[in-house]
Amino acid sequence: MRLFSRGTDHMTNTALDLADVSLTLDGKSILSGVTLRADERRIGIVGRNGSGKTTLARVMAGLTEPDTGHVRICGVDVGKDRKAAIRTVGILFQNPDHQIIFPTVEEEITFGLTQLGQDKIEAEAGTQRILEKFDKAHWAKSAIHRLSQGQKQLVCLMSILAMSPEVIILDEPLSGLDIPTRMQLMRYLDRISGTVVHVSHDPSALRKYDRVIWLGKGRVRMDGAAAPTLAAFSKRMTELGGDDDISDLAD
Amino acid sequence: MMISLTSPIETRAHRWPAGVKLLALCGATMGLFAIQIPVVHLLVFGCVLGLYVLPGYVFFCAGLRQLKVLWPFLAIIVIWHVFTNTPMVGTVIALRLLSAVGLANLVTMTTRLADMIAVVTWLTAPLRRIGIATRPLEIGIALVVRFTPALADKGSALSQSWRARSPRRANWRVILPFTILALDDAEHVADAIKARGGL
Amino acid sequence: MERNIALIALFAALIAALGLIPKITLGFGVPVTAQSLGVMMCGTVLGARRGALAVLLFLLLVALGLPLLAGGRGGLGVFTSPSVGFIIGFPIAAFVTGWVVERWRSAPLTLVAGLASMFGGIVVLYAFGILGLALVLGKTPIEAALLVTAFIPGDILKAAIAGMLTAALAKARPDSVLSRA
Numbered sequence: 238m239r240l241f242s243r244g245t246d247h248m249t250n251t252a253l254d255l256a257d258v259s260l261t262l263d264g265k266s267i268l269s270g271v272t273l274r275a276d277e278r279r280i281g282i283v284g285r286n287g288s289g290k291t292t293l294a295r296v297m298a299g300l301t302e303p304d305t306g307h308v309r310i311c312g313v314d315v316g317k318d319r320k321a322a323i324r325t326v327g328i329l330f331q332n333p334d335h336q337i338i339f340p341t342v343e344e345e346i347t348f349g350l351t352q353l354g355q356d357k358i359e360a361e362a363g364t365q366r367i368l369e370k371f372d373k374a375h376w377a378k379s380a381i382h383r384l385s386q387g388q389k390q391l392v393c394l395m396s397i398l399a400m401s402p403e404v405i406i407l408d409e410p411l412s413g414l415d416i417p418t419r420m421q422l423m424r425y426l427d428r429i430s431g432t433v434v435h436v437s438h439d440p441s442a443l444r445k446y447d448r449v450i451w452l453g454k455g456r457v458r459m460d461g462a463a464a465p466t467l468a469a470f471s472k473r474m475t476e477l478g479g480d481d482d483i484s485d486l487a488d
Numbered sequence: 489m490m491i492s493l494t495s496p497i498e499t500r501a502h503r504w505p506a507g508v509k510l511l512a513l514c515g516a517t518m519g520l521f522a523i524q525i526p527v528v529h530l531l532v533f534g535c536v537l538g539l540y541v542l543p544g545y546v547f548f549c550a551g552l553r554q555l556k557v558l559w560p561f562l563a564i565i566v567i568w569h570v571f572t573n574t575p576m577v578g579t580v581i582a583l584r585l586l587s588a589v590g591l592a593n594l595v596t597m598t599t600r601l602a603d604m605i606a607v608v609t610w611l612t613a614p615l616r617r618i619g620i621a622t623r624p625l626e627i628g629i630a631l632v633v634r635f636t637p638a639l640a641d642k643g644s645a646l647s648q649s650w651r652a653r654s655p656r657r658a659n660w661r662v663i664l665p666f667t668i669l670a671l672d673d674a675e676h677v678a679d680a681i682k683a684r685g686g687l
Numbered sequence: 688m689e690r691n692i693a694l695i696a697l698f699a700a701l702i703a704a705l706g707l708i709p710k711i712t713l714g715f716g717v718p719v720t721a722q723s724l725g726v727m728m729c730g731t732v733l734g735a736r737r738g739a740l741a742v743l744l745f746l747l748l749v750a751l752g753l754p755l756l757a758g759g760r761g762g763l764g765v766f767t768s769p770s771v772g773f774i775i776g777f778p779i780a781a782f783v784t785g786w787v788v789e790r791w792r793s794a795p796l797t798l799v800a801g802l803a804s805m806f807g808g809i810v811v812l813y814a815f816g817i818l819g820l821a822l823v824l825g826k827t828p829i830e831a832a833l834l835v836t837a838f839i840p841g842d843i844l845k846a847a848i849a850g851m852l853t854a855a856l857a858k859a860r861p862d863s864v865l866s867r868a
Binding site: 491492493494510513517554557558561564565568577580581585588589590591592593595596597599601604605608624625627628629631632633635636639640642643644646647657660663664666667668670671673674675677678679681682687 | 710750
């Protein structure tokens with residue numbers, strides 16, 4: 238079952254086009270000269286916590302503008318053209334409790350559709366469609382606070398997919414979920430038929446991806462096929478495991 | 489960690505006891521409101537500016553920035569008193585306002601948070617003597633300092649979640665999940681306190 | 688006891704955090720800070736006593752020198768500024784709002800909380816605010832009242848929103864709405 242179909246009309250524009258992206262926040266350099274052009278369907282971004290990958294995710298979603306360089310997703314300057322940005326890129330954050338705004342499932346999903354300019358009737362129809370595609374029509378009137386973490390994450394995913402973005406960015410969506418929930422959620426993620434950019438500190442989530450970029454201290458350390466990049470990353474992480482940088486304070 | 493408004497630039501006033509500064513401030517403010525003579529207020533304001541200039545340019549600029557927020561009120565005063573042709577009264581009111589706020593901010597800028605909390609502890613000593621516990625107040629202060637940045641971060645995250653799906657800025661609806669997060673944090677904190685002996 | 692302290696402290700933190708998040712719109716595209724909404728909700732959610740204590744704790748920290756008022760304002764200066772009446776009125780407004788919500792149980796919570804917020808957050812608050820403004824600006828109360836009339840429509844809207852938020856909260860976390868416990 239395909240979760241949604243997007244035509245190939247975006248193929249004239251590169252999915253991800255970042256050139257020399259740098260960002261400094263509070264005096265600290267978070268991203269330095271990040272350049273990447275990608276058209277693969279499944280792209281992974283791996284790095285330690287603190288490597289800047291969440292900031293990169295936010296920059297790609299247009300929520301933060303970089304100090305230098307440009308960010309274009311399917312040709313759209315996501316930082317400047319917010320109206321086109323919300324049609325083009327969607328982002329799923331780590332903690333659903335910091336994401337869900339409305340008290341019921343259908344209100345949360347309908348919100349994005351009305352923000353795209355749809356009227357109430359179209360939006361409600363769109364909400365019904367996505368719930369049915371996920372076989373969750375019975376969730377429509379459910380209260381969010383009664384759902385489990387994994388179920389809330391699924392609601393967040395549905396809310397974004399309902400807006401039919403061409404690129405979806407997932408920022409550590411599997412954190413904190415138990416094994417069965419992770420496996421089940423990953424199956425839903427695998428079935429997304431647009432471009433997926435999955436940001437994670439866990440290599441096992443990205444093994445089957447087409448391309449993996451290793452981000453370290455705000456810079457691109459390695460960029461290529463999944464297997465060699467993840468192997469190099471895991472090796473380095475294990476080396477660092479023998480160190481004690483947990484003792485270092487940030488300032 | 490919340491940054492207080494205490495100036496990082498050390499002045500001699502930083503070492504004076506907080507209680508004395510506060511008492512002096514009360515007296516000065518009452519005095520300012522008791523006097524109606526424009527020349528006196530001009531002199532006082534000049535002195536206040538002088539006190540800001542003494543520690544240096546950076547301190548002076550920080551002080552001016554704090555006074556800038558008063559500009560709408562100053563504008564109202566100027567317009568009102570020009571229109572009613574009572575410039576002297578207006579001058580007194582404007583200078584009094586600037587001096588009162590300026591002096592109060594001066595105390596804040598030269599008194600560390602820990603010293604202010606010490607004053608609170610001292611002021612509540614009589615309560616402890618008659619058996620009323622003040623520990624909850626101390627814990628309360630610590631909790632607010634601990635949780636305000638965390639809640640603000642969560643609030644920003646919710647605003648971002650909105651902006652990720654809308655070209656417009658968030659509306660009031662975003663306050664509901666924010667309040668729920670505050671309530672949930674409160675439950676966790678209550679447990680944490682109980683787990684370590686309670687109040 | 689621990690739960691009371693935690694709720695009071697967290698709501699004080701909530702008022703502070705509401706001043707720190709980006710401005711929200713009330714619906715006409717006018718950006719406002721949500722902070723006064725937080726004060727009303729202290730009353731409607733925590734009730735009179737705890738709501739007032741939460742606002743008092745918040746003000747204590749502002750007095751101690753923390754920049755918790757919207758716009759990063761704080762310190763003793765705010766207590767000598769023209770807004771002093773409103774600042775002092777905040778905890779009293781929260782108390783009155785909470786008192787109304789606790790006593791008036793025969794109508795739907797949205798209505799009760801909304802009207803309580805209007806009575807506490809506007810009638811009572813503005814009474815103190817106008818007196819303070821008059822004192823500091825050297826005007827008569829009536830003249831001071833003229834200066835603030837422009838803000839009343841926005842605050843009426845905020846009070847209505849406080850009502851809706853309280854009712855929604857009562858559905859999501861019924862045990863935490865202490866004003867109706």
